[in-house]
Amino acid sequence: MSQPAKSSRATAASDAPETAAGSRAAAQRLKMRRELAAAAMELFATKGYEATTVDEIAAAAGVARRTFFRHFRSKEEAIFPDHDDTLMRAEAVLNAAPAHEHPLDTVCRGIKEVMKMYAASPAVSVARYRLTREVPTLREREIASVARYERLFTRYLLSHFDERDHHDGNDDPLLAEVAASAVVTAHNHVLRRWLRAGGKGDVESQLDHAFAIVRKTFGTGIGAGRLAGPRVPSPAATAETAATGDVVVAVARADAPLEEVMRTIERALKEHHA
Structure with a gap:
């Protein structure tokens, strides 16, 4: 009976480094994207958008051209990292x-x-x-x-x-x-x-x-009427119902918050169908 628990602990332990590694990789990816974007923005400001090339952006960020294209498909995409x-x-x-x-x-x-x-x-x-x-x-x-x-x-x-x-x-x-x-x-x-x-x-x-x-x-x-909420009376909204056939009337103060109005409607419907 103890073997499954041991196996479960071992699995959890082995999963943890993978999760941490995935988080680090995502953080490094975002960091590089932002560095490339910053380099692109600086070049666009100094040289102009049309005159700036991908090679120049990559060089300004200190990476190779292929690294740029691992993160962005074009130079216009680089400013939205x-x-x-x-x-x-x-x-x-x-x-x-x-x-x-x-x-x-x-x-x-x-x-x-x-x-x-x-x-x-x-x-x-x-x-x-x-x-x-x-x-x-x-x-x-x-x-x-x-x-x-x-x-x-x-x-x-x-x-x-x-x-x-x-x-x-x-x-x-x-x-x-x-x-x-x-x-x-x-x-x-x-x-x-x-x-x-x-x-x-x-x-x-x-x-x-x-x-x-x-x-x-x-x-x-x-x-309207779909929200679920606690059936607690509120000073801002109270329900009164009058049913004729399938018609239900709910009354709430005009200054009641939206959430209270919605709960009032729900209470009226539930009381009608109870």
């Missing part, structure tokens, strides 16, 4: 979302990973922004990156609702897709405003304000 990792972090936020959280709130938390990426290096982000305004190729690359985030968030929202279930009275599939676009648009609006200001200002509070507008516009409609 963190997008792949940021996309994975955003997806991890979605995958780890608590069951009670409204999916729109989860998406807002996920896209904050993108803002963190820009805010981590304001000077680099501002220089990159100015460069993308001047070079159409880089602008197209940036648009393609934004589209990847939007697809991720749209898929997440639609996964909570049946996108094929289009019929009168069910607007969830439509709202899910529009809401995903709205979250990305709100994020990009705040980001551009922050970059134009030279990377100064409390960008996090500005982003929270923008997301509050998105939630107010779409949150009360998308997935």
